[in-house]
Amino acid sequence: MGEVTREEKLRLEFNRWAEAGKGQGMEQDHLPITLPMLERMQLRPDEVVLDVGCGIGWLVRLIARLVPEGRAAGVDVSDEMIRQAREFSKGNEHVRFEVGTADHLPFPDETFTRIVSIESAYYWPDPANGLREIARVTAPGGSAWILINYYRDNPECHQWTPLLPPTYLLSAEEWAELFRQAGFTDVHHDRIPDPTPTPDEYSGRWFRDAEQLRRFRAEGALLVYGTKPAA
Ligand SMILES: C[S@@+](CC[C@H](N)C(=O)[O-])C[C@H]1O[C@@H](n2cnc3c(N)ncnc32)[C@H](O)[C@@H]1O
Structure with missing residues (x-):
């Protein structure tokens, strides 16, 4: 029997997450940090947008409403x-979903004016290659936006490492450098604090206690973005 590839492991792991209904939970958890990103992106009505690692597609459906003259697509391993993304989007002609990986995006060169990715990039087997693929499918003058809660500069997420499939715990500057190496210019990184009120008690497995969750949210998610130079 051949060795199970890292992508196959990711597929099986996230199929389990989806079967356990975690897709909807992620929508709730990630919306408060995603809305400020969308505000910064200032999408025009005719943009063509891709979400890499789209999960059950909640953001693709949200973006589709912001680009009524354009299109929105999602891809996930x-x-x-x-x-589930297709099931939740039945009858919505404005969205499209494909199985695929960040390493091999199933789209022609220069298809999208914007690419987004929420809480996914640190799982990619080869983030440098994923960003090169993203640059390939980005139209000249378009931009890519990655938002992640798991990055080295936030010490309040380091305890996740043994709880997750293999991941990359990179710093903001390391992510920015990968953007530059992939050909993006005007690369910036920023923090988006999570405004969700923290409960008095926390009994989940991701944080030691409510105080650590509060500090994590205050540190904020890391947003990295860059532009593909116009032709
Ligand atoms: C933590 S979930 C976030 C899902 C969604 N972005 C959201 O915010 O609800 C990470 C997602 O990235 C996907 N993913 C992980 N590695 C991937 C890869 N190499 N290529 C494409 N998708 C990937 C997973 O299948 C999963 O749906």
């Missing part, structure tokens, strides 16, 4: 996430 988990076929179960994509099955």
Whole structure:
């Protein structure tokens, strides 16, 4: 029997997440940090947008409403996430979902004016290659936006490492450098604090206690973005 590839492991892991209904939970958890990113992006009505690692597609459906004259698509390594994304989007002609990986995006060169990715990039087997793929499918003058809660400069997420599939715990500057190496210019990084009120008690497995969760949210998610030079 051949060795199970890292992508196959990701597919199986995130199929389990999807089957356990975690897709909807992620929508709730990630919306408060995603809305400020969308505000900064200032999408025009005719933009063509891709979400890499789209999960059950909540952001693709949200973006589709912001680009009524354009299109929105999502891609994910988990076929179960994509099955649910299509199910939740029945009758919505404005969205499209494909099974695929950041390493091989199933789209022609220069298809999208904007690419987004929420809480996914640190799982990619080869983030440098994923960003090169993103640059390939970005139209000249378009931009890519990655938002992640797991990065080295936030010490309040380091305890996640043994709880996750293999991941990259890179710093903001390391992510920015990968953007530059992929050909993006005007690369910036910034923090988006999570405004969600923290409960008095915390009994989940991601944080030691409510105080650590409060500090994590105050540190904020890391946003990295850059532009593909116009032709
Ligand atoms: C933490 S979930 C976030 C999902 C979604 N962006 C959201 O905010 O609800 C990470 C997602 O990235 C996807 N993913 C992980 N590695 C991937 C890869 N190499 N290529 C494409 N998708 C990937 C997973 O299947 C999963 O749906």
